[in-house]
Amino acid sequence: MRRIMIGFIALLFLNKGFTQSPLDSLKNLLNHTASDSGRITLMLGLSSEYAALNFDSAYYYANKALLISQKTGNRKGIIRSLGAIAARIRITNIVKSVQLELRALKLAEEEKDNTIIAPIKEYLSSIYRIDLADTITAEKFAREAVLLFTQLKDTVSLIRSYTMVAGALTSSFGNLDSADFYLNKAEEFSKKNNNYFLGLIYLYKASVSEKKQNKAKAIQQLHFVLQMSLRYTWHTAAYNRLAQLYQEKERIDSVIYFSRQALLLSLQSKEYKSVIRSCETISNSYKSLYKDSALYYANLASTFKDTLAAINQRTAFTTFLELDENQRNYELSQLKAKNKEQTRLIIIGSAVLMMAIILFFFIKNNRKHKRMNLVLQEQKLEISNSLKILQSTQAQLIQSEKMASLGELTAGIAHEIQNPLNFVINFSEVSQELIDEMKVELNKGNYTDAEQIAADVKDNLNKIHHHGKRADAIVKGMLQHSRTSSGKKEPTDINALCDEYLRLAYHGLRAKDKSFNAKFETKLDPQVGVLDIVPQDIGRVLLNLINNAFYATDERKKKGEANYEPIVTIETKKLKDMVSISVKDNGMGIPEVIKEKIFQPFFTTKPTGQGTGLGLSLSYDIVKVHGGELKVETKEGEGTKFVVSLKIVNE
């Protein structure tokens, strides 16, 4: 009874699962389960849950389930474990995967147990279609699976095998309407049951729509997959397809966004082909925007191509070993057959043979174990490498965002330097004239006039000094902005920083877009004073917030509302132990749906090429690093206010 209960609970998790953390629940159950068959079921469940998250763990549990099954002579356990291992190594070693699966099928057919045969056929259908590109065999296996599942009245699996038939029909450019028919049937069944496979069904539906040249519908269906499905592998597939479809529509921001999502998922699940494809797509998309990033992703792609080549080499090697093993297996079974025909000696002989077989399995297991340990170690190394690569990608992206915002700044800087220089030139010229005049007055003996002129000259020299300093500050600010952040905090006048970046942002935008204009005002609290911050980093945050604010007002202005006066206000306030800097606009405000996403990297509402979608997420990180907070208050139709709060640290 207990066994059945455990099996039932495990099945519940496998099929419905995902209520909370299936991994933890399964592990918990595993710790409290003593019976071998229960443990096998749970381990296979864990292996399947880990499949898309962590290759090593997935492989580990499948292999452990196989060992226990072999140890306890659980034939069904062996078959299911073989299937699980075949599924895990499908990406890294397809040849071995097919061999294992076919062996599992043979064993299952010997057992004459349809509950085991059906899922294996279903799985083989998928392998033949996707990896071996043999859609005819794939369709055959899928249809056989449909038949078996119908007999078994296993609705959930039936749904899946319907999608398999549809998948085979779609890939072979076969009958798309027939594929549609199977998918609709699957959807109907799925809705009657638990909807769990809706994601997969829609993934196929999207592919049919694409084949039918209905791209809009395909995109809609893929978004539905992301919404509905809880399976990461389906997400990866959906992200990849969306990236391709948006590429055809030339929506580069979306292409980059979806490719990056696919990249992150496929890095986790070690789907190197998908990693390479995503990297290449991102690289191509960045080509016109940021050459550095494009190059970076191209390099990343070629790194993973090398990894993949190395894996393929290893596959060839292990396949050779496996064939060798098969040969020996075959010879052993021949021996066994002969033994059966013989008489008394058989008993002794078979005892010896049994010993040999036990020894053989023992050695084999031992060797396999060692090899698996090696593989596990290698894989761990690869994952940590992937992580390192990912981290350096992020650093690279942050730097390219910096350079992009520097580009935005240069026009503003040019204008800001031009003005003080004009004054330096003009006031020094006019002072020379004044000195000449003073000489004339002195010669005439008009000392009062001469003194007056001298006072004017002194005033002018003061002005020259002031404007010289102004230009100097701007150049220093620019250098600080481009410098890779050394992360050095220094006492900084917050009000001056706000004023400086407000002007830079304004003139930068003006220089880029002649039609742009907006009022801006500052409400700076003189109590704010000096804070210990990294000025170029907080400056970048301010620049970003101010740019966004101006952008928001400009968008609203373009709508041609009567009596609309765009205005951006920057306000500083000293609170008890905090300083707040708020950047407020009277633009359109941010819709509630989007509000949650604005701090996510790569999220942007700006048209293609105008925003990297990194500004706010970067700002958020910078403020966090300063131990502060970045918050948004917004009302649709009224405007948005971003508030940066920084702690005052007493020395």
Next chain:
Amino acid sequence: MKILVVDDEIDVQALFEQRFRKEIRSGEFQFAFAFSGEQALDYMQHNHHEAVLILSDINMPGMSGLELLREIKEKYETPPPVVMMLTAYGDQENHDQAMRLGADDFLTKPVDFNLLKDKLKTKTS
């Protein structure tokens, strides 16, 4: 003859007053100053018979010099005051737009005051 100078940089006033000190002393030119487009319009409303020539910057927060130019040319038809634009952005687009809106001249910073003096004299004579 009165000239209204519009620029958001406050030191422009001191600069003009010194550069044109002889002309101011002799009464040849009189200067008034506004530090934004809005201020300039306000001044025009109250003293619009006085200013014969307007010298305006383009790049100002709030109302830009080009918007000011349009307002002036629309509101004050008879006789339209002379408006000269003075800007750090000497690019073609700015120039063409100013000319389309009816600017009488287009000068770039840094200002060549000798040239400006000649132009002011010919425009106002």
